[in-house]
Amino acid sequence: MDSVIRGVAIYAFLLAVTRLSGRRTMAQATPFDFVLVLIIAETTQQALLGDDFSLINAVVLIVTLFAVDVALSYAKRASSRLALWLDGAPTVLISDGRIDFHALGRARVSVNDLLEAARIQHGLKTLADIDAAVLEISGGISIVPKQQDG
Secondary structure, three states: OHHHHHHHHHHHHHHHHHHHHOOHHHHOOOHHHHHHHHHHHHHHHHHHHOOOOOHHHHHHHHHHHHHHHHHHHHHHHHOHHHHHHHHOOOEEEEEOOEEOHHHHHHHOOOHHHHHHHHHHHHOOOOHHHEEEEEEOOOOOEEEEEOOOOO
16 A cells, blocks of 8 residues: 555656646757656656565556546546646747747747747748747647738
8 A cells, every 4th residue: 555655646746846847848858858857767766666676566556657647637527627737728929920928938938949840830930920829738839820911
């Protein structure tokens, strides 16, 4: 039972830390982020297993983590408030061609990130070509290009 409690506690803690770190970090992983994930994984493994490295304990923890994940997915479907709290809401970065620098700062997204998404999605070259940009809850940036006259 101790393993189940540790598993649920670590899951909740990692979920909270990931949520607080923001969506940008999930969408645009850098080599630093990869190293950080490896360190967190090792630390988490030690916290989850404690002194019990048995196969049974590992299986119990894996089943516990998947069960918590499935339970949260059902809970989010049942409660839009919980889904909003856990996943957040999309953040409008550009609206009607105007950049919201406050939103960019809060989301830790740079103008270069916007331009990269615009180039990749629509082949746009400048910010003037963008009508709207939204940081989605998945961490990706959606770009809506301006309508071409004519």
